[in-house]
Amino acid sequence: MHIIVVGLNYRTAPVEVRERFAIAPERLSEAVRELxxxxxxxxxVIVAxxxxxxxxxxxxRDHFCPQHVRNFMAAWFGMSKDEFAPYLYTHEDExxxxxxxxxxxxxxxxxxxETQILGQVRDAFLLAQREGTTGTIFNALFKAAVTTAKKAHAETGIGENAVSVSYAAIELGKRIFGSYRGKRVLIVGAGKMSELTVKHLFASGAERIDVxxxxxxxAEELAARFGGQAHPFDALPALLAEADVVISSTGSRETILSKADVEAAMRARPSRPMFMIDIAVPRDLAPDIHDVGNVYLYDIDDLEGIVETNLELRRRESEKIEAMIADELAAFDQWYRSLGVGPVIRALQEKAKDIHQETMESMRNKLPDLTEHELKIIHKLTKSMLNQMMHEPIQRVKEMAPERHGDEALEYFTKLFALEAALGAPSEKADAAAATSEREERRPLQHGSLTLA
Incomplete structure (x- = not known):
């Protein structure tokens, strides 16, 4: 058996292509069943x-299977393969x-x-499991991947540093106020960047938003999305005097607030700090506002510098996660290589049981005068002999199966004990997977240090 992934993402395909491959949530079950x-x-499993x-x-089989998946995509999305082939990537096995x-x-x-994708991968797997499209291999692999991701976020700082301008701005404000609860936020401008920043503020507890x-x-449209209040632009000086947080992102070619404007606002609120974020280019807020007491001003360059520093910190943390992934993949591969040993051992045990039963029947026929007590003793002793004879070979093949050349060891073991007929013609891991799929499907699986219920 082989594992493949065929897909496209933000690196390989522009949004106008990606949107053509979007799968509505209500159709995902149907899509994965068809796959x-x-x-x-x-x-x-489909991650969309x-x-x-x-x-x-x-x-x-490895040959042509990626092509079969691409054929499915062409049929499901109603496009010719030539249309989307340049945007696809394919990964196989490791x-x-x-x-x-x-x-x-x-x-x-x-x-x-970012952590959102972890939930999306987990949901995609659970949906596929409910639809019966996963088995032993993906039940193990996806559970291990989800558990590794949880472990990575818990044990490293990969998600601790803001890496978007709008989010970095909000995190800066937390250093000043501790919390946005009870703070009054003034949004100057109603563009995309303002909207993203308001979303983060709202999620961080900001309760009163003026636009x-x-x-x-x-202004009314943006305010309505977050339960805020829209105001005409000439109300800016009065709004400034009440604001704890000011976020400005307009298309003005000149500054809209001067140092004198902010000084006047601060005289009306001498003991309250003001946090100002200028994410406009050209700048909306005069740079010398920074000199006003109790005012904390940051512009786009300040924020982008923070973002770049934080990205570098995340890159360093990602190196730790890559090492964690390598360890967990090694544990998964060891488990996968051992999949075939169970059926082989059971085949040997069944063969020994049959030989033992045939021998006991022959003994009954050739020695009819043996009492039941004597037959029980002989049965027990001969069974013990067989078990002892098989014990060491079974232990050895269990140890060898997860190793690098475990498949060869299993093949030799099978031939040595003439188990081919009992195992069926192709002695593939697929047989082992099919035999254990029902049992493994709903219980927790362990791979190395990983367990996921």
Missing amino acids: KRWKSVLEG TCNRTELYAVVD AAKRHLFRVACGLDSMVIG TNRTLAR
Whole structure:
């Protein structure tokens, strides 16, 4: 069996292409069921977000299987393969597994270390599991990836440093106020950057938001989204005197607030600090406002410097996570290589049991005068002999199966004890997976140090 992933993301495809591959949440179950029915696909999971659409599959052969998945995509999305082929990437086996772990940990995200993708990967797996499109391999692999991602975020600082301008601005404000609860926020301008910053403020507990803009309708639209209050632009001086946080992002070619404006506002509120964020280019707020007492002014360069520093810190943390991924993939691979040993051992035990039963029947026929007591003693002793004879070979093959050449060891073991017929013609891990899938599907799995219920 082989593991593959075929997909596209924000790096390989522009948004106008990605949106054509969007799968509505209500159709995801249908899509993953259809993928599972496709030729050569044994297990399937689809991870679909605004920044990526990825199809993960366990396939029964490596040749042509990525092509089969691309054929599915062409059929499902109603496009010719020539249209989307330039935007696709394909990873197989080790590269596919590593890609899944990196995606779950946020290392492949537009914002490195973000945690939203972890929930999206987990939800995609759980949906596929409910739809019956996963089995032993993906039940183990996706659980290990999700658990590794949780561990990575808990044990490193990958998500601790703000890496967007708007979020960096909000984190700076927390250093001044501790909390935004009860603080009055003034938004000057109603553009995209202002909207993103308001979202972060709202999530951080800001309760009163005033919005002013030269076009009042735009101010009203933004204020309505967050339960705020819109004001005409000429109300700016009065609003400034009441504001604890000022975020300015207009399209003005000249400054809209001077040092004198802010000094006048501060005289009306001498004991209250003011946090001002100028994310406009050209700047909305005069640079010398920084000299006003109890006023903390940051412009776009300040924020971008913080973001770049934080990105570098996240990159360093990502190196730790890459090492964690390597360890967990090694544990998964060891588990995977041991999958075939169970059926082989059971085949040997069944063969020994049959030989023992045949021998006891022959003994009954050839020695009819043996009493039941004598037969019980002989049965017990001969069974003990067989078990002792098998004990060491079984222990050795258990030890050898997870090693690098474990498949060869299992093959030799199978031939040595003539178990081919009992195991079936192709002695593939697929047989082992099929035999254990029902049992493994709903219980916690362990891989190295990982456990996920």
